[in-house]
Amino acid sequence: MITLEKLDKVYQTDEIETVALNNINLSIDRGEFVSIMGPSGCGKSTLLNMIGLLDNPTNGSVSIDNFQIENWPDKKLALFRNKKLGYIFQSFHLINDIPVIDNVELPLLYRKGVTGKERRQKALDALKKVGLSARTKHYPSQLSGGQKQRVAIARAIVGHPNIILADEPTGNLDSKMGGEIMDILQNLNKNENTTIVMVTHDEHLSKQTNRIFHLFDGMQVD
Amino acid sequence: MFKNNLKITLSILKRKKIYSFITIFGIAVPLMFLMIIISTASHIAAFKSPQSRFDRVLVFELIKFSLQRDYGMSGTMYVRPTYDFIDKYIKPMKTPDKIGMVTAGDYYNLYINEQKTKLKGVYTDDVFWEIADFNFIEGKPFNKIHIDNSQLVAVIDRYTKDLIFGSQNAVGKTVKFFRNQYKIIGVVENVDISRQRTHANFYLPITTSLEYTKKDIFGSGCICLMLAGSKSQFSQIISEFRHLITNFELGSYDGLTKIDGDLESDSFNKLLQGLFENLFSIRLKQEGVIHAAYIVIFFFFILLPAINLLYIHISRINERSSEIGVRKSFGGNNLTLSKQFIFENMTITVFSGILGLVLTFLFFWVFNKSSVIPGLHIVMNTKSILLILALWIFFGVVTGFLPAYRMSRMKIIDALNQHDSFHYFNFLIWKAKRLKMLLIVEFTITFIALAAICTFMYHFKNNNGYPLGFDFENIYQVSVSQYDNEGSGFFGGGGYNEDVFEWVKLNSLVEIYGEWSWNEPYHEGYTQVNGKVTYGDQVLEKVHLTQTGPNMDKIFKLNLIAGSWFMESDDRPDYNPLIINKTVKQKLFKDKKAIGETIQFCENYFTVIGVVDSYKYHGEFSRPVDIMFYMNGFNNLNINSWSRARTDYFRARHGTTLGDINNMARSVSLAFPDYGIEITPLAAERAKYFRKIWIPIVMVAIVFSFILLIVLFGLFGVLWYNISLRKMEIGLRRAVGADTGKIFTQIVLEMLVWASIGMIIGLFIFAQVPLLKLISLDIQNFTSSVLTAGLVIYLLVGFCSLIPGLQAAKIKPALALHEE
DSSP, rough: EEEEEEEEEEEOSSOOOEEEEEEEEEEOOOOEEEEEEETTTSSHHHHHHHHTTOOOOOOEEEEEETTTSOOOOOOHHHHHHHEEEEOTTTTTOOOOTTTTHHHHHHHHHHHHTTOOHHHHHHHHHHHHHHTOOTTTOOOOOGSSSSHHHHHHHHHHHTTTSSSSEEEEETTTTTTHHHHHHHHHHHHHHHHHHOOOEEEOOOHHTTTTTEEEEEEETTEEEO | OHHHHHHHHHHHHSSSSHHHHHHHHHHHHHHHHHHHHHHHHHHOOOOOTTTTTGEEEEOOOOOOEEEEETTSSSEEHHHHHHHIIIIITTOOSSSSSSSEEEEOOOEEEEEEETEEEEEEEEEESTTHHHHHOOOEEEOOOOOHHHHHOOOEEEEEEEHHHHHHHHTSTTTOOOETTEEEEEEEEEEOOOOTTTOTTTTTTTEEEEOOOSTOOOOOSSSSSSEEEEOSSGGGGHHHHHHHHHHHHHTOOTTTTTTTEEEEOEEOOOOHHHHHHHHHHHHOOOOOOOOHHHHHHHHHHHHIIIIIHHHHHHHHHHHHHTHHHHHHHHHHHHHHOOOHHHHHHHHHHHHHHHHHHHHHHHHHHHHHHHHHHHHHTTTTTOOOHHHHHHHHHHHHHHHHHHIHHHHHHHHHOOOOHHHHHOGGGGGGGGTOOOOHHHHHHHHHHHHHHHHHHHHHHHHHHHHHHHTTSOOOOOOOTTTTEEEEEEEOOOOOSSSSSOOOOOHHHHHHSTTTEEEEEEESSSSSSOOOOOOSSSSSEEEEEEEESSEEEEEEEEEEHHHTTOEEEOOOOOGGGGGGGOOOEEEEHHHHHHHHHHTTTTTTTTETTTTTEEEEEEEOOOOOOOTTOOOOOOOEEEETTOOOOEEEEEEEEEEEEEOOTTTTOHHHHHHHHHHHHHHSSTTTEEEHHHHHHHHHHHHHHHHHHHHHHHHHHHEEEEEEEHHHHOOOOOOOTTHHHHHHHHHHTHHHHHHHHHHHHHHHHHHHHHHHHHHHHHHHHTTTSSSOOOHHHHHHHHHHHHHHHHHHHHHHHHHHHHHHHOOOHHHHHHHO
């Protein structure tokens, strides 16, 4: 489902060249729950961004669902992200100026043919799945960290993407909250056959996934 | 999508109330000022009826005579060309299509139902009506036959027609204007006061005037209008005119050594000069001054607001970079995001524009209703609306569209992590050094402007501390001028009639009556001794002089501190009594007694008979001057006079009302119908005089308040931007132990340092005014003004730094450091 071949990412400034990823080859099947582990600065998030089509590799290729993603125009890429991918960030990245329900509806706004009513219903369903039906009118600033991450998950799943990319989803939460978030992700993986790629520092969490992909200094180590 | 974008925009505006307010007002207020300036300017400059063809008109308004005459009238003089001069020398010109003339205007008091109305009348020739395109609502203009036969016909405006005839037709009826009964042959639509070549309440054939048709090139003159076939013919007309002037036959005119003159079109600059001169008696002589004004307007009213708002917008959008990242992650493409942010910024611009428009309409509504400038009714025309629209779009694009467009092109990762997002605006924003420079320049200019305003204020306040020296309550001023006075003009005599004054003097309402010439209370201009005033070794120059008579001390309650006032018996050929004020006494006599001493000026000897404490004839806010009073009837003096001849005053009997005085003025006007007679309370003259002084000062103060407002917006925007840039630094400072108070103090202090640098530069520039003696300022005023301006700026900086400073202080170290 996801195939990375000879992937490099080099950050270049006037004076310094930093190799973030070096010759990464990775294949993830549909329905797999893969965790990416490694020390800080080893390129975990960079790799997730490549998979999530948030950033372009310097060399190599990314293909998802047999689509070779290379030099796609912005519009096509945006549509692909919208339909196939869902993101969960460590710092939630909720829009503070709009209420929870509008935050969750966001991906559907960029999808053609979805009426306002449908959007609202799907967002309510997604919030129900993460146990936040009672907080739809709240603003993100009125929620706890765990609740914010649930909203972020609801937003990630509202468009029924095949793949969810989670960048340290429990990094800003205590272990109890982290456990709850992990349960939600496990359910999604098992019950809805959603492919999940998760970056984590936490070995305890990574052990709950199907496969662990280790990185060190931008290179694959397993 | 529209609904959704609108929803997001409104929710963002609602949640960030202070920033929304500042952004919306930051656009609305400069737009309002621009709209007012543009609308007023384009109203004044528009070539509209009756001046639609004036873009093709050249105006010959002033003629320069160089004279050498035996009886003292020598030098260079600028006067209007007379009817005779235009008729003889200008009318034969070949290149203009038409040559017409109109007088500058004279005032006539019309009494309707015991109510006096002051009307402006002009004399014109027949061609004037062919050059101007008046909108006739009744009848027609006068023609060549009327002019050639000096027929007593008149054209009046709608205002005059309504005043005299109400809803009835006016054509065919007769009305007395000046000295004659005129038959009305036409009624035109009212002409706005800004159409200065054509504005009047009534129009009379020039050949019916005695004053304007004197067969001489010296005398009361006209404005000559030359209509060209097209603008391209201007150069030919000017060349023919130059040839005519340079080859003028001087020989036949006594004492004339040279003549010169210019032909000019009614450019906007010239109209502006005219308007300023009419309204404020300020003559903007140099084109450079006007161009400098344009630059100042452009800088302060367009460039600065645009730059300031740009910073506010960039900071606002930058704060939402994470949101942009999220939207892009979930499928928002560049186009949709551009659309959303442009929509937001355009919504803000539209809100601001509507607010600006409402404020502008409100301003003009109040302005037109209140008749601040009577006769000036400003209407926003298409040209000005289009210009305003262009500026509106300019503000929208520069301050909203470009940042939004650039931000929508941010890389998702950069947006999510807020990594160095400001580099997306490098092409839009000024680098830190240049930004500080701009801010310092803003402070410098604001400081100079504030210090200048404060100097005026302190100057007036200090002057007000000196005693006025006379009373103005229950005193009435009597001025008389003969309508269409044959003898008036350049070398003509006065136009008053002793009988009129005698008539007033004998009225039962008058308690004490007196006569005054030159330097009357609350009159503009001044009269000075031309040369030195000496007493022994002591010499005084530039001493003001007034000519008055008995009773004036009682009418004005002058405070005589030594000697006595003039008496009837002082009026004898061998005796020149003189009264001086306290400052003249101190300067000439020091501690010695002045009474009975003789002083000399204008080759005559005068005996001091009295000393008055003070007489500030230019009112409470003027500086005391050295002034002397001498007795009426002594005219053989060499003086430097800027004021007109005789004005009489009387103190009315106790209990006299303004209505009684108006009745008296009406009855004297009926008894002397050929004279313009004004009996006005001195208190009203005082109010009128102060209005003339205060209106320009208030206008300057309003403009500088606006500039101050712009600087405030600028400070706010730059501070906010600066804090957005320095989130990590502030986070770090907090992390290593700086408390919120320290962060707040640091932000405010930084701004105070910038302000101080700007003010030091401003002080250096402003100090040149007293150092180079550009304006006579006393040092105490200078110091107080500088200190006040400094204090105001520090307070404003403190106020502006308050919100961004608190915002900075609230930054959470962990969040700030994590974001970076």
